[in-house]
Amino acid sequence: MTTTSWVDGADSGPYGIDHLPYGVFSTAKDPAMRIGVRIGDQILDLRGLASGTFFLPWIRPAFHEHALNGFMAMGPPAWRLVRHQLTELLSDRRHQDQSATLLTPVAKARMHLPFTVADYVDFYASEEHATNLGRLFRPDSEPLLPNWKHLPVGYHGRAGTVVPSGTPIVRPRGQRKSKDAPVEFGPSARLDIEAEVGFVVGVGTELGTPVNPDDFTEHVFGAVLVNDWSARDIQAWEYVPLGPFLGKSFATSIGHWVTPLDALAGAKAAAPVQDPVPLDYLLESERYGYDLQMSVRWNGTEVSRPPFGGMYWTPAQMLAHMTVNGASLRTGDLYASGTVSGPGPAQRGSFLELTWGGKDPVDLGEGEARTFLEDGDTVIISATARGAEGGEIGLGDVRGTILPAVNLVPLPA
């Protein structure tokens, strides 16, 4: 028997009773940031619930915080218990009257960053994406670099510029250099997206204790969609030999709603077989990824459907790799998959790939064509997945609109 919710319309949408993602919201009436869980088009106020006796006493303080970190740090037993209680509350009609006062329509809420980001790591885990970039940048050599199939390549990004979906993206300025031209300075002319999936660490570790890939669900709380905005011209000039820096650090957008891993249980799917077999510390007893169907809309036109299920490196492998040197984890660590690209031309998760380096414009309809982002453009990344009960859930969208570059630096005389 499928569980249903008494909240109007919830059962037929992407935020049904089998999803229940967590976020942080405020309203005009009550501007305090507080934790809520989404059901249909409503947000259930968990601070309000925690003011009563609904949650166990040791759990309540976490829902008086302004971010999910305290709750995430409590670990799987608390996550499961709260999810179980919320499922019961929102499905059993006997709770409707007393709970309805704690519901706020999403349309009336302002959404904030759901958790305080500790460290932000970005991987490069799609074989198709890494291959496309290799072909574009190094047409005369093997597209994949020698290390790529041995380890999930990754790097640290700027945690302080991770912003919630909807935050306007000011076009970054910076240095760039075309072949045989002098160094130039100005607004990026090759502003791009990267459609990614991010994983949020709940339970941290001590320095010196690597995480086994089989312990993935003991540490990771949930998933969010990520748009790793990228200024390709800035990146191309700066990135040797220490990697991407200002080409990425101006902004990284994440969804408002953190989908608990338990809500993705129905989306688990076998990950690609790896050849060569990686080293022991990257081997999983049960190897799986998540079969998320992503969508990239550019000014309303869907331009790509990247398939997350085909990623070469799994979220568990990324976690194991990130810690194998003894690096500790903290609650709020965010690690993203890197651009999700599939084998098909309409499955690429960046415009660099979709337009093949800017050579093949994308048709947005009504005579509009694009290679890279123009001021005023809006990109929305979304994803759906099979819910735990067989229905479809939808991860929180990531959207952003490009604002023109501004010159706010008073230069020395």
Add this chain to the structure above:
Amino acid sequence: MTTTSWVDGADSGPYGIDHLPYGVFSTAKDPAMRIGVRIGDQILDLRGLASGTFFLPWIRPAFHEHALNGFMAMGPPAWRLVRHQLTELLSDRRHQDQSATLLTPVAKARMHLPFTVADYVDFYASEEHATNLGRLFRPDSEPLLPNWKHLPVGYHGRAGTVVPSGTPIVRPRGQRKSKDAPVEFGPSARLDIEAEVGFVVGVGTELGTPVNPDDFTEHVFGAVLVNDWSARDIQAWEYVPLGPFLGKSFATSIGHWVTPLDALAGAKAAAPVQDPVPLDYLLESERYGYDLQMSVRWNGTEVSRPPFGGMYWTPAQMLAHMTVNGASLRTGDLYASGTVSGPGPAQRGSFLELTWGGKDPVDLGEGEARTFLEDGDTVIISATARGAEGGEIGLGDVRGTILPAVNLVPLPA
């Protein structure tokens, strides 16, 4: 007339009245972490002072925190005022009796991370270091890459593994690959140091507002010494194309004491003339670095004296570059210079350079020679500088001892 302190022995050492660096300490008797200022071999308890009427009411709460972030966020007026008050308190003998009860000997204190690290960025600002690495890794091409003289190359490191001086460093394990050999896994065989100087941001910025290099002292609170431990074999295999990751992220050590920029005023020195002239956003009205004489001791033997004054890119330029794309700053952001190396062979800030890629062992006396770090080795990085009144101050040492790698990962059956 030179100001002197009534604290015994303070005037003749590196922590005289013209230094007054801030740190966070606790004691066996009172295990609460609290902020102190160092004078000679003593720590003055600022939480204790803030419990009375010594500081202005709006400043007091900052000294009840467990880290410097609150105080640093208050900006230059508060920094100057507190420094002025502390100078008076510790120099005027009339305050001796009442203040002496707030002094704790450094030998009895446990030191903690002085501030909560927000983002950690590492630059690559020494021309000699970048040239040495170019010669070692790319012997057949120009040692400096084309971008190096146009921008301060940098990348993000792992903020969560920044640790206070004295924290044991567990030798990291990871993947490595020698030419024509298969991929191997094991403890790093080329464990190295990088002697650096780090700058700590006090006053943050909003997203989209680049910082002018002339506003450096409006944002940066002070300086700490940094040891950016580096596993060269792990780094060499992983770093293309996204830069260093696990080769660095296992640990970065910083000194216990944050030296306020005001205490370094006497060490300001003209920075090298830049050719080509960089872009406008990197131009300073008054171009200067800090003339710090660094020292690297390996098991007690001084093996190098890197000169920080010769760095090609200044701390103000690094700050301007890091934000020119609109990236915001947060209180607690730490950015380090990259390895400090001078032109002389005994001025190199990494063992990779000192031993020229491991080919020329360093003599540590008594028949001991080294190329890279062995288990049990201890490295101490220290630095002295001209104080504001002409004497010599010494920045807080960064020390670390290497522990053997441990296998704590229960591998899947």
